[in-house]
Amino acid sequence: MDIYEKLDNLKNNIKELQSVAVAFSGGVDSTFLLKVAADVLGREVVAVTAHSSTYPERELNEAIDFAKCRSIRQRVIVSEELEVDGFSDNPVNRCYLCKNELFNKIEAVAREEGARYILEGSNYDDLGDFRPGLQAVSEHGVLSPLRDAMLTKAEIRILSRGMGLKTWNKQAFACLSSRFPYGEKITRERLRMIDRAEQLLLDLGFSQVRVRFHKDVARIEIGQEQFGKMLDSEVREKIYKEFKNIGFMYTTLDLKGYRTGSMNEGLAGSV
Template sequence: MEVMLYTDGGSRNNPGDAGIGVVIMDNKGNTIKELGEYIGVETNNVAEYKAFIKGLEECINLGYTKIKAHLDSQLIVKQIQGEYKVKNENLKVLHKKAKDLIEKIELFEIIHIKRALNKKADYLVNKAIDEKNISNYQENISKTQGKLEKLKSILKDMESVAVAFSGGVDSTFLLKIAKEVLEDKVIAITVNAFIHTKRELDESKGYANEIGVKHIILPIDDIKIKEFIENTPDRCYYCKKEIFNKIKEIADNHNIKCIVDGSNIDDLKDFRPGMRALKELNVISPLKEAGLTKNEIRQLSKEMNMSTWDKPSFACLASRIPYNNKITKEKLKMIEFGEEFLLSLGFKQMRVRHHGEIARIEIPKDEIKKFFDFNLIEKVTQKFKEIGFTYVTLDLSGYRTGSMNEIL
């Protein structure tokens, strides 16, 4: 008996999550067998070949020796027919395997069909990928929940904590969980210094009030550390050490046992000299100890209906000045005014890097096209010159964290 074989393969993002679909029918259109499988991360062409090979194997295993194959991939059909050469090394291996299987078949024909005629196989492809993604999602949710429980256990063992609270995604999430676990044995301490913006301070007050914890503002008018002012690569070490010594004094005055900060596991990937200071002062990073990533913290924050779940990251203003260029209050104010102006224009994630008389603006790559608007160019240029910059530039590499560390 001759059977009709329909196969399809697909990859999302090419390469990306891929699946195959196989449908075997008799010559009256009755389905004999159908299957869909997730095959991992592959290209479209590899997925198409693997689907075709799987279909041939299934037909042979079922004892069919007369097969008419229908594929919507013109490339595969033409290569099997010998009209197109197989140039890709990965496809050469799959092409040979397919041809070897065809040699075992008594009567074989392959034809190219329109995608609309291959709907069933296409459906099986997408179903396989979707089910795998759901399975992965559920597995990730389970792992994340396990990390959350570990975080709660870590905090419970501390008995009382002072959270170094910036009002960012991480420290706000940490404060929320600490409040849930330790109730009134939690205080939040926020530094009000010239290296932070007024907006960040105001937001931290609002979040602390919303969570319902005692919130202490630590004013620091000046940092006179030589290494900080001269902006050496380990600037953060000296700054953190001074600030956390002051936080420790406040914690001691409130009979708090542990000082915690919002560092997460992703922070280990970047150059972070400040972490050395935290270790020396016995400051604990519970999010990091629980193995939580930035994305997981955002995910959990969203599930808890926290407004900070999608808040952009904003590091200290000093991080916008190249190493070994002196840090001054005037430079920091220029940066703050520049970034606040960009925020007012609708840019959520950005940086204004201060290179003397030059401002280097970083925004996400997919937003760079907004600057093709000459009215926007004029508006930004004029404002930045009013702020004190002589030249205004746009970084074509786009926004990225730690761009000042690229020279290290």
């Protein structure tokens, strides 16, 4: 099945739903899903965007701007994961605790808005990683149209570019809690440290970044194609000084570079 057949299937599947609430973070996948849903169902779509300390303000603002510019109905809700029992202890099922809380709140919005179904933006590639959040998706009866249409991240980027979506080449994003090793306490202060550190790297021109938290050590992941930029002495010195001001005693560069789910690499055989 080619990419455009998958897109047609996606549109047909969404059309049958009649009215939907879309969990919308402003990332590549959820933006593409919201755009397709809005094209197919028009005013029978409401975007639901969660505001919490685990997501940077820039992501929230981008999501709000996208919906506003396209006259898509949007509800912004507060979903503070740190208030969920056990979440801040950062257990292996942290993402389940987060998604369970989120979908409870989206269900309430969907009822208020008269939306028959809730959609979320997992893609076909997400089946290949450890993602406990998908358990909450299943338990709440939330639909994953991109996965059902077998659309991969690469295909979503291609289609997004064809639709003129600025997110087609946006860096992959996961909530800031994913920067911590399992069992490492998550606090608002530590989340702010990660947010500030990653924003600095983005401002310096690094396009795909993660700053992993290892107590007083910051482990930087960037695309291998940008390793050369890190060799610039002025860039390195600025990063070192600013990271120290943020609160990191040491700053390291991960030689394997950026990859999704690097904090899951030590879970093999344990889950």
